[in-house]
Amino acid sequence: MYIHFEPQSSGQALHAVELLLFVSMAVNAGQQLGHASAYGYRGLFAWRLQRYVYTLNGLKGPQWGLFLGRGGIVFLAFARLMLMTTLTLLPGFDRGPLPPLQGSLLTGLYLLNLLVKWRSFLTATAAEQLGSMILLCLVACAWWPDLRFHALTLCAIAGYSLICYVTNGLIKLQEPAWRSGAALHRLIQLDTYSIPAVKAWAAGTDQRVIGWLSMGVICWELSAVAAPFLPREGLYLFMAGGILFHLTVAMAMGLNTFFFTFLSTYPAILFLHRLIDGWLA
């Protein structure tokens, strides 16, 4: 039997993107609550010192009380979690144009997200940057309920994700250490970016095997450029590779927000694939 994963409308695709992005942001907020003490007066991310990074970069401030102490980050994390829960419970993009209430909540979530980025830029990863872009696109869709604009936005979201993969593949392909696997071998033997089981496996494995693995990842990343034009089975295979890749990276390297953020772009890629399929047909 054939299973179709394609969203049937731009609304369904946007709703799936939104929900998966919320999971990613909830993971991020949970982790911030987990090390909230680091945001305290004597913590690694103490605002009384960190704000000078902005001052030194020519921005006087921001010195709002919201940023002070661990209470600030706890408030921001809880507020984000509350907004995401409310938006999940209310009717989403799949039920038609969003009412102004949901639009306002989504805008509020984006603004809170912006505050979190400015407050905790030291813990921000590329996944959170992609999440920011997707969230801004969702806010735009909430305020402009035009199906053609929604379709355009989904294409843009898919484009960002695919560009991210292809860019990485290209940069890695230019570097001999990545092609030979030496860079990957070195990376997975580090305490910061690995776990004991993977380190032990890397230590006892032939460099050539890790070289093939590294080339496999590069080829998969480069194949993203063709993903929307592949037959449906090819696209599913590409996505299965992506899920496996991000899950491995999440568990072995601790980059867990990458998993959900990139997964949230997959409904958009499916939608783009469906559009291209339709045009070609």
Place this chain on the structure above:
Amino acid sequence: MKPNPQYILFLHRISRCNECTIINMELSGGYDQMGVFPVVVHSRFAYIAIMLKLACAFYVAWLLTVLIFQFSEPLRRRMKRLPFFLAGLVPTWRLFAPRPVDGDLCLYYRTRKDEGSIFSPWQSLQAEQRTPLAISVFYDPGRSMARALQDVFLRVCRADSSRNVYYQLLLQHVIHRIRREPFDGQPPEGQIQFRIERRIPEEVHFLFESHVHPF
């Protein structure tokens, strides 16, 4: 009332999408208002078509900026700190490329009672507890903290004065951590010094040593 077929043809020509035109017609009040050729709806569709073109241009420009930003050093220099303040809207997606992290950066500290006394041996500041693998996909605060620390270490290594923001952040982090750790005898007091080393599985390289600071 049925819509005028000529009008439908006109809408199709403007929007180039049959499905969307019908949906927009429903949203704008139904067929009965559009039986004759209404100028108001005509201008609305023209306005939407222009807005859609603008949105399309914006998305394409954004995509191109992101793409060029990954490869072009001059663009990165020209944008200065703007991407930082935009909080991720012009992201850096280099993800360990082209050169991956070259070793673990490790933090050590030593203490002494006063200027006349001898320093204790260098001690490693242990990393935070790891989360079990099964739940690490959903919750792993220790790892994100460890990555942030590595970033701070790199910035401290480039610091040219103890007044550097990252230097001060790390100093207070070290003092805070030492005060939280359990001690056999007297809790540490007096003065403290920290150092950063790069550890590649087989070798250790010295990178940075701080000034001596009071607790």
